[in-house]
Amino acid sequence: MAIKTPITIAYGDGIGPEIMRATLKILTAANARIEPEVIEIGEKAYQQGFTSGIPDEAWQSLKRTKVLLKSPITTPQGGGYKSLNVTLRKTLSLYANVRPCVAYAPYVETAFPKLDLVIVRENEEDLYAGIEHRQTDEVYQCLKLVSRRGCEQIIRYAFEYAQKFNRKKVTCFTKDNIMKMTDGLFHRIFNQIAAEYPSIKNEHYIIDIGTALLAAEPERFDVIVTLNLYGDIISDVAAQVAGSVGLAGSANIGNQMAMFEAIHGSAPDIAGKNIANPSGLLNGAIQMLVHINQPDIATLIENAWLKTLEDGIHTADIYSDQFSKEKVGTAQFAEAVIARLGQKPSHFKPANYQPGAYTSIECYGDTLVKRSKKELVGVDIFIDNPTDIPASELAKRIATQKTPLELIVMTSRGLKIWPNSTIDAPYLRHCCCRFQSAKNIKQLKALNNADILSLLTQLNGLGLDVIKTENLYTFDGELGFTLAQGQ
Ligand code: NAD
Numbered sequence: 001m002a003i004k005t006p007i008t009i010a011y012g013d014g015i016g017p018e019i020m021r022a023t024l025k026i027l028t029a030a031n032a033r034i035e036p037e038v039i040e041i042g043e044k045a046y047q048q049g050f051t052s053g054i055p056d057e058a059w060q061s062l063k064r065t066k067v068l069l070k071s072p073i074t075t076p077q078g079g080g081y082k083s084l085n086v087t088l089r090k091t092l093s094l095y096a097n098v099r100p101c102v103a104y105a106p107y108v109e110t111a112f113p114k115l116d117l118v119i120v121r122e123n124e125e126d127l128y129a130g131i132e133h134r135q136t137d138e139v140y141q142c143l144k145l146v147s148r149r150g151c152e153q154i155i156r157y158a159f160e161y162a163q164k165f166n167r168k169k170v171t172c173f174t175k176d177n178i179m180k181m182t183d184g185l186f187h188r189i190f191n192q193i194a195a196e197y198p199s200i201k202n203e204h205y206i207i208d209i210g211t212a213l214l215a216a217e218p219e220r221f222d223v224i225v226t227l228n229l230y231g232d233i234i235s236d237v238a239a240q241v242a243g244s245v246g247l248a249g250s251a252n253i254g255n256q257m258a259m260f261e262a263i264h265g266s267a268p269d270i271a272g273k274n275i276a277n278p279s280g281l282l283n284g285a286i287q288m289l290v291h292i293n294q295p296d297i298a299t300l301i302e303n304a305w306l307k308t309l310e311d312g313i314h315t316a317d318i319y320s321d322q323f324s325k326e327k328v329g330t331a332q333f334a335e336a337v338i339a340r341l342g343q344k345p346s347h348f349k350p351a352n353y354q355p356g357a358y359t360s361i362e363c364y365g366d367t368l369v370k371r372s373k374k375e376l377v378g379v380d381i382f383i384d385n386p387t388d389i390p391a392s393e394l395a396k397r398i399a400t401q402k403t404p405l406e407l408i409v410m411t412s413r414g415l416k417i418w419p420n421s422t423i424d425a426p427y428l429r430h431c432c433c434r435f436q437s438a439k440n441i442k443q444l445k446a447l448n449n450a451d452i453l454s455l456l457t458q459l460n461g462l463g464l465d466v467i468k469t470e471n472l473y474t475f476d477g478e479l480g481f482t483l484a485q486g487q
Helices: 016-029 043-047 056-065 084-091 148-164 182-194 207-216 228-242 279-291 295-310 330-339 391-398 449-461
Strands: 005-010 034-039 067-070 096-102 116-122 132-134 140-142 169-174 201-206 223-226 249-253 258-262 374-384 406-412 415-418 430-436 465-475
Touching (some): 005 016, 005 056, 016 279, 016 295, 016 330, 056 067, 096 148, 096 228, 116 148, 116 228, 148 169, 148 223, 169 182, 169 207, 182 201, 201 207, 207 223, 223 228, 249 279, 258 279, 279 295, 295 330, 374 449, 391 415, 391 430, 449 465
Parallel strands (some): 005 034, 005 067, 116 223, 169 201, 169 223
Antiparallel strands (some): 096 116, 096 249, 132 140, 374 430, 374 465, 406 430
């Protein structure tokens, strides 16, 4: 008898249980070699006091099976709860979110019948790290952290994915014309890794024009790789223009674990009515079968599903008078797919996942880079200035201090307010004072932490309310910070 792969199953909330039952019925009928272990996560777990929505037994099952097929979860309203999805992705190091977006015209309405692309989104870093602070009465910040390792891992994954799934081009989206260091790193690493895959075309767009093109001409894209927040936004744009929000599945991939799901939510408005479309979760399950090396079963199910669409057997969400023949419920749709196992579509290109071709894309982002010589050359000191002390007055007070550091520039939300500010009414309540070891950046000298601590003590003595410091470094003589506007 074939060895069965244990997988963890979460029935989820809202329509979750009915679409999971339908999906598992199809998997069973197709003889998928799986052994499901059911866990309870989501609404019930939140109510039992697990703030992440995930009880301990669920973690134990995930550690054992390393594969999760998950129905959507209802996110509780109100504070105190953590997003279950973000917790799962980060705790299990699921660094790649892989979302295929495909048009199923004419059966599912779309202006782009040839659309067939995959979005590979970085899943652990960027603004999604959730590092947020309130610094003053009026100012809040969210930190965007991007690591070389994180960029390498996701970009290499995108190229490996393109190679294995016979895709021809990888496009990178960043905003590196503005965020030159964080997005700049992503773009640079993209260029480096792209050079290792000469048979795959590569290109880069700034995220704004890239998103506009994705909405207006999505058929030009093949694989898109991007940072976490951009990836989140463009995934929905792509699913929307494909017309397949209700049909698309998504994979969250790590080197040790993986999670598969539908991209839609728990649809509480139609829960329990047997009208939900199970296709999104089924497509997630097809990605899972490829991942656990059952490409034969994935091919069998995808072809039966495509044939069901072609035969006009549709759930209410995609029903149309022109292309549908029969409106069916969730369970009946599953039966229709089961009845077509072994058949191939004639309008759509049949699926044909090759045995052994796709398993274990493992990317670690561990290219050794020579350790650079890091030197402390200055500090940005942020000040809460609720009484609007003018910048020139602050500068005058600071100038009286004894320190090897020199006040170079003062900015507010990135704009220069001292010296020689050209702004009529500068915002003074959140100031950043930039101190450097020399005015001229070519003459910067190494400092030590004691110099910064001494400066902070002196500013404290002046009654200034320091809310944050950010050290300024050079790396092998290269600036590790952007110059302030007007510096
Ligand atoms: P939703 O995707 O649940 O629903 C949006 C609309 O699409 C609704 O009208 C719904 O009836 C319809 N719809 C969704 N899936 C469908 C299906 N399979 N068949 C037919 N119609 C379908 O989005 P929402 O209403 O914004 O969110 C509902 C809940 O789901 C929220 O609590 C949200 O936080 C959660 N959610 C969870 C996930 C997840 O677990 N991965 C993802 C998104 C949203």
